[in-house]
Amino acid sequence: MGLQCGIVGLPNVGKSTLFNCLSNAKAQAANFPFCTIEPNVGVITVPDERLTKLTEIVQPKNVVPNVIEIVDIAGLVKGASKGEGLGNQFLGNIRATNAIIHVLRCFDDDNVIHVDGSVDPIRDKEIIDTELQLKDLESIEKKLQKVEKAAKTGDKDAKKAFDVLTTYREHLLRGKSARTVAVEEEDKEHVADLWLLTAKPVMYVCNVDEAAVNTGNAYVDKVREVAKEENAEVLVISAKIESEIAELESYEERQMFLDDLGLTESGVTKLIKAAYRLLNLQTYFTAGVQEVRAWTINKGFTAPQAAGVIHSDFEKGFIRAEVIKYDEFVKYNGNEATIKENGKLGVEGKTYIVQDGDVMHFRFNV
Numbered sequence: 001m002g003l004q005c006g007i008v009g010l011p012n013v014g015k016s017t018l019f020n021c022l023s024n025a026k027a028q029a030a031n032f033p034f035c036t037i038e039p040n041v042g043v044i045t046v047p048d049e050r051l052t053k054l055t056e057i058v059q060p061k062n063v064v065p066n067v068i069e070i071v072d073i074a075g076l077v078k079g080a081s082k083g084e085g086l087g088n089q090f091l092g093n094i095r096a097t098n099a100i101i102h103v104l105r106c107f108d109d110d111n112v113i114h115v116d117g118s119v120d121p122i123r124d125k126e127i128i129d130t131e132l133q134l135k136d137l138e139s140i141e142k143k144l145q146k147v148e149k150a151a152k153t154g155d156k157d158a159k160k161a162f163d164v165l166t167t168y169r170e171h172l173l174r175g176k177s178a179r180t181v182a183v184e185e186e187d188k189e190h191v192a193d194l195w196l197l198t199a200k201p202v203m204y205v206c207n208v209d210e211a212a213v214n215t216g217n218a219y220v221d222k223v224r225e226v227a228k229e230e231n232a233e234v235l236v237i238s239a240k241i242e243s244e245i246a247e248l249e250s251y252e253e254r255q256m257f258l259d260d261l262g263l264t265e266s267g268v269t270k271l272i273k274a275a276y277r278l279l280n281l282q283t284y285f286t287a288g289v290q291e292v293r294a295w296t297i298n299k300g301f302t303a304p305q306a307a308g309v310i311h312s313d314f315e316k317g318f319i320r321a322e323v324i325k326y327d328e329f330v331k332y333n334g335n336e337a338t339i340k341e342n343g344k345l346g347v348e349g350k351t352y353i354v355q356d357g358d359v360m361h362f363r364f365n366v
Helices: 015-022 049-058 087-095 121-152 156-173 185-190 218-230 239-247 251-261 267-278 303-310 312-316 326-331 336-341
Strands: 004-008 040-045 062-064 067-072 099-105 202-207 233-237 281-287 291-298 318-324 346-348 359-364
Touching: 004 015, 004 087, 015 040, 015 067, 015 239, 015 267, 040 267, 049 281, 049 291, 049 326, 067 267, 087 121, 099 121, 099 267, 121 156, 121 218, 156 185, 202 218, 202 267, 218 233, 233 239, 233 267, 239 251, 239 267, 291 303, 303 312, 303 318, 303 359, 312 318, 312 359, 318 326
Parallel strands: 004 067, 004 099, 062 291, 099 202, 202 233, 281 359
Antiparallel strands: 040 067, 281 291, 318 346, 318 359
16 A cells, blocks of 8 residues: 555664665665665565465465555754754655654663763653654645635635644644644644654554563653654564564574563564554455455455455455455364355445454455
8 A cells, every 4th residue: 555654763773784784675774863864765565474374274376465654854953944964865765654663762761872872761862752743734734824824715625724734733732743633523623744754553562671672761762752642653672682683593592582581472572563553454365366455455444445455446346255254264174165155254235334353355347
């Protein structure tokens, strides 16, 4: 679906190291600011144990997993909203993404330079928040100037837009991000064309050392506390550990490494799954001898919309969808006749809302 998560953070917090672990694209990772100047884009496979199980059952000729795009964006400094450092480029690159993965340094290491001279993830978060809020405030005020005149003439639509924009302006002036403003869902249409940076969903990634990867630390506790206000997810990952895992060639070696650390899965795997959720995505499957495939859809998609992800003709000529729940497909070992006999094959129409993990077959006519 072409959706992107942008990895952001101050210089030298571990963004590029983490990106290298996520993608085959090798961003330069060095101990100095701005080692990533152009945004690096990686197409990342979404780990899904269900796809593996379906493949074992069906034994298809081809297997296609879900993917998302991760963008490593150049580090930001104070004054970026006014063009300082790589500010304009940084902000433009964020605007093009659908969600934000905000990496915060939560480890002490005298050998790794911090751009502000000390480790303080809350300060670091506020620096980036402030720059994004200032840029959003600029966008809001420009539009306010355009609608104010029409609002004063009594134009109802303009008056509504003016009121909504004013609410956003006051919220931003209080140092709050647009994603936390209290407005009705339909009112957000008045700012949709502004692509506000702080309206994008966000997840915070605490980059810790090995000692804190299981339990977290005082820095992580502080991040979790401030993230509550935004209802944002917080992940604890050690970019150093992830880079060591990435160097191991075999699955068995990686699993042994994780076992030694007391981890059930890598931080990278957790991050990719979390990024998928952050983008409000879910998966349905098609399963046949030619191909087993995971399809990415937005949560809330109807059956015709889900069919349209395969081909627009499927949506236009949609007749019905035959749906087997993943657990039932596995229980009956993919035997469609047995699944039907047990009443576990659903025939759904145009209003059916696709559920995560549905195994689907579409009937259509064009």
